[in-house]
Amino acid sequence: MLNLPSTVLVNRVMPKKVFYEHLKTTAAIKEQFVQQIERIEMVASIKEASIHIPGDKDVAEIDVLALYLKGIGIPYxxxxxxxxxxxxxxxxxCLTNESCKLLVRRDRLYETGWEPTDGAKLELVGxxxxxxxxSIVSxxxxxxxxxxxxxxxxxxxxRSEALRLELEQVERKRKSEKQIAKKNALFDRKRAIEAELSRLEGES
Known part of the structure; x- marks a missing residue:
């Protein structure tokens, strides 16, 4: 899976009950474990002993968990x-119907789109x-x-996501605005947002 080296593979099932019976949770979250997840498996443990790449002060181990789903809904x-x-x-x-998607948590959860499980690969760079x-997050x-x-x-x-949301709001307001002065101010804001978006895209 993900074309990972054999030295990091674990392939150990983790009982779902460990999470929803022993941790503080809600009935709705427990329902996600029961109704949406078939099983949870630790696929790999990436650490210095298994891959000969040293840890640092922030990261000592990276675990890869597979969630075998009962449908296409993601139990976020x-x-x-x-x-x-x-x-x-x-x-x-997350795996279902021979498709998978990858998720990581940084400041929030981020995810890829669905792709064929057989074609999904992960580069181990660093x-x-x-x-x-x-690199994995990237x-x-x-x-x-x-x-x-x-x-x-x-x-x-x-910042780009916030600006695009604001741009949509500005464009909607501008279309419905009747006063010329306010309409012009919204147009100026639209141009400013577009300029900042262009700058951010150039820095990416």
Missing amino acids: EAIELVARSISNKLLFI STLGELWD QVIFGDASYTDLAGRLERKR
């Missing part, structure tokens, strides 16, 4: 609970586990394996 709250309950960095693989983790969010300036790239992504 259950995934959040698992992410909060395990101190290691986690890459989630001279430390911290760099390797940033592969999920940006579709490339670069670990350089991940924090900056994420900040620009968040």
Whole structure:
């Protein structure tokens, strides 16, 4: 799975009950474990002993967890609970109907689109586990394996998303605005947003 080296593979089933019976949760989240997840499996444990890449102060181990789903719905709250309950960095693989998608949690959950399970691959890039983790996050969010300036790239992504949302709101208001002065002010704001978006795209 994911074309990972055999030295990191674990392939151990993790009982779902461990998460929803022994951790503080809600009935709705427990329902996600019961109704949406068939089983949880630890696919791999990426650490210095298994891959000969040293850890650092932030990352000592990266675990790959497979969630075999009963349908195509993603149990986001259950995934959040698992992410909060395990101190290691986690890459989630959701699998259903010979398709999979990858998820990681940074400031929030990020995910790829669905892709054929057989074609899904993960590049292990970096001279430390911290760099390797940033590379994994980059592969999920940006579709490339670069670990350089991940924090900056994420900040620009968040800013771009906020600006695009504001741009939609400005354009809607401008279409319905009757007063010329306000309409012109909205047009100026639209141009300013577009200019900042262009700058951010150039820095990406």
